[in-house]
Amino acid sequence: MMNAVHDLSVLVARDEGLFSDEGLDVEVVDTVGTARANPAGEALHEKIFDRSLETLYNAGGVDQYRMCEWGVMKRTVEAIQSGQRPARIVALGAAMTKMAIVTFPDNGIYEPEQLKDKPIAVSPYNGSHFTTLKMLEGFIEKSHINTIHAGTMVERIEAVRRGEVAAANVMEPWISVVEKQGFRVLMESHTTRAEAASDDLDGPTLAAMFRAQARAADMINNDPSKYVHYFVDEAKGLLEPQDLNTSRLLYGPPAPYTRERFEDTYRWMRGYPDLIAPGATYEEVVDNRAWD
Numbered sequence: 001m002m003n004a005v006h007d008l009s010v011l012v013a014r015d016e017g018l019f020s021d022e023g024l025d026v027e028v029v030d031t032v033g034t035a036r037a038n039p040a041g042e043a044l045h046e047k048i049f050d051r052s053l054e055t056l057y058n059a060g061g062v063d064q065y066r067m068c069e070w071g072v073m074k075r076t077v078e079a080i081q082s083g084q085r086p087a088r089i090v091a092l093g094a095a096m097t098k099m100a101i102v103t104f105p106d107n108g109i110y111e112p113e114q115l116k117d118k119p120i121a122v123s124p125y126n127g128s129h130f131t132t133l134k135m136l137e138g139f140i141e142k143s144h145i146n147t148i149h150a151g152t153m154v155e156r157i158e159a160v161r162r163g164e165v166a167a168a169n170v171m172e173p174w175i176s177v178v179e180k181q182g183f184r185v186l187m188e189s190h191t192t193r194a195e196a197a198s199d200d201l202d203g204p205t206l207a208a209m210f211r212a213q214a215r216a217a218d219m220i221n222n223d224p225s226k227y228v229h230y231f232v233d234e235a236k237g238l239l240e241p242q243d244l245n246t247s248r249l250l251y252g253p254p255a256p257y258t259r260e261r262f263e264d265t266y267r268w269m270r271g272y273p274d275l276i277a278p279g280a281t282y283e284e285v286v287d288n289r290a291w292d
Contacts, residue, residue, distance in 0.1 A: 001030050008230060009094035011227075013216040016219065031053045066193045066194065077277055080284075086199070090201075091254040096250040097191050100171070105184055115136065119150075121147075124149050134189070157177070157178055173235045175245065203290050210253070256290075257286050262285065
């Protein structure tokens with residue numbers, strides 16, 4: 001588990017007994033992610049395979065994980081080339097995480113075009129990085145989008161407040177946190193997770209996990225307020241239950257990762273220098289065995 005918003009369908013499936021209904025005994029392993037109020041430095045190591053979740057997976061501590069679609073694509077493509085434990089993309093995930101580019105009113109920024117060449121705080125090769133590129137492409141030429149590493153969510157927010165960066169990309173509960181503190185949301189978008197797994201998880205087991213997550217997605221969408229406590233806990237005193245904007249929470253059933261989706265996503269990533277290694281194929285990267 002990296003954070004509440006990405007992993008909410010898993011947490012709900014566990015806590016509501018949905019995994020048990022499928023005959024599964026699923027252990028949710030907590031890792032130090034960038035969304036935590038007080039994460040450790042290894043969550044944002046410069047080398048992605050030295051970060052907390054990746055090292056845990058490489059050591060066999062977990063057999064399955066999820067993060068933004070592009071982050072999973074990068075890690076599954078480059079794992080073998082980097083001598084890491086292999087993983088395959090096994091599904092589009094349940095979490096349609098809302099990401100937002102935010103700024104502080106004192107910065108005088110009112111529209112995306114004003115971010116041309118301005119530093120925007122992200123977590124490199126994670127969802128904040130990729131969604132910043134995706135969102136700004138319609139307003140600014142690629143060569144003028146300036147993403148920089150400015151630490152965790154809390155560190156990014158403080159960098160914006162101090163004027164060290166023009167804006168930052170954050171997700172819930174941190175969008176609601178900064179709105180409460182008077183920040184301005186310039187633009188936001190839902191983004192899909194992808195599910196990665198080792199060959200140690202077979203198709204029927206994955207299928208059962210995804211059925212449980214699909215039921216959890218329905219429960220969250222029908223009554224998101226019931227699950228606000230996961231986000232309040234993550235914010236560590238910076239957010240009250242009534243402050244979370246639950247309209248941003250959206251979840252769907254996990255789905256097969258299609259060839260068309262792979263080709264479109266990989267082609268887009270290859271459009272940026274050094275965003276992902278060349279030479280990957282659908283057959284090498286994707287395994288929809290949960291639907292076989």
